[in-house]
Amino acid sequence: MSATPLPAARADGPQPAPVLVDFIVRALVAVGLPPEDAATVAKLMVEADLTGADAHGIFRLPQYIARIKAGGTNVRPSIKVNRSAASTALVDGDNAMGHLVMSRAAETAIEIARENGIGWVGAHHSNHAGPAAIYAAMPIPHGMIGIYSAVASANHMAIWGSKEMLLGTNPLAIGVPGGASGPLILDMATTVVSYGTVKKHVLLDKPMPEGWMVNRDTGAPITDPAESKQGILLPVGGYKGSGLALMLSLLAGTLNGAAIGKDVIDFNADNASVTNTGHFILALDISRFVPLELFQREVERHVADLKDGETLPGFGTIRLPGEQRAERRRRRAEEGIPLPDELLAKLDDLARQLAIAPLGA
Structure with a gap:
């Protein structure tokens, strides 16, 4: 049986999830992971991107590869x-x-x-x-x-x-x-924020909001991502x-x-x-504890109560945990996963180092 063909990579704009999975698999296999293990890791990494945890998806691939090449991670484990x-x-x-x-x-x-x-x-x-x-x-x-x-x-x-x-x-x-x-x-x-999000701001040279980090010597707020190594997350x-x-x-x-x-x-x-x-x-x-169907009905009833509640001035609709995650996953599965130019450049450089076809190939 032949493999399902990949959707076409895009010259720019959001990339289809299967294209990212394929690239991650090829990169991990190139540094010694068995194909089955590489596929498991790749699918979970791209699931992070699909659901909006961009600092934990393909963004992490160069770091994972560096650790594997340095011997910090075992590519043939016995779990x-x-x-x-x-x-x-x-x-x-x-x-x-x-x-x-x-x-x-x-x-x-x-x-x-x-x-x-x-x-x-x-x-x-x-x-x-x-x-x-x-x-x-x-x-x-x-x-x-x-x-x-x-x-x-x-x-x-x-x-x-x-x-x-x-x-x-x-x-x-x-x-x-x-x-x-x-x-x-x-x-x-x-x-207040994950360190992966800080790393993304460093990559994009994007200022951080006040209240994320303070200088560990002076206690002063840090907003310049270039100074993040001198900071403590709050x-x-x-x-x-x-x-x-x-x-x-x-x-x-x-x-x-x-x-x-x-x-x-x-x-x-x-x-x-x-x-x-x-x-x-x-x-x-x-x-x-209770029948699953009853539990789900009760959750749905209380969710409706919470969503229908009056909002404070300045607030729009009520958001509940995971709500945007599900919508983002649906949208990105259809439209593709956005990747900043800076990250694409790092992934292209990684492909050259590993002698594999680049992401857009």
Whole structure:
């Protein structure tokens, strides 16, 4: 059977998702990933772009390739799952691409929840795995709630009142099945903005809003992306955000024998060292509490109440978690994924380094 032909790449403007998947697969295979693993990673990376997490999609490819070429990531891993009890498991990622580790962890959590109602799966010896929402959403088609967190792959935040960066942007994502309007998916960093978004502003030389970062020596706001390396990301909600980041570090890191605090390797600055990134994912079978259809009807009823509520002056329509994500995915699947010229130039340079056809070929 012949493979489905790719849609045509575009000379400019948004690129079809399958074209990006194909390019990522070719790049990863060129540095040693087996084609099947490369395909899994590529699909998850492009899913990030489709849903609008642009700082975690193909934008990350040059960084991933640099780590692989430096020996910082294992391209031929033996990922192992240890079922430690009826409802728990620990995945040893063997320093694989984080997407591969978390795919296995999510599959395991869903399988355990199907058997026992709830599955909590930790992971260690992993790497950066892209946006949190991708994994929190995986249990949803199975009639389950998904909860995901990770220790970020670099420390860019301090505990409240300190200037020593010993906490990451540690994300938290929760996915809940909904009714006709679709699922609710919350994906938030514990900082005001993710560091990936800062990196995108650096690439585009685009000023950052005040309130994202402060200078770690003076406490003054940083808006010039060129000064971001001198900055600390601010936690969401002040001391509450840094406290939440700490607790998620303990759940995703310490509980799994993974790195937190001073043990975290900054994968932005060090391509060769093993990061031992930690994650956890929880899958919860809704039918163990109430019938799934009843739960979805109730979610839909409450969503309608929230959407129909009066707005404050200056606000338009009410937005709920995941609402724009679903619409953006639909639009980008039809129209293509926008890529800045600066990113296209980096991807063309990467293609030359790897001796593969460029993105538009």
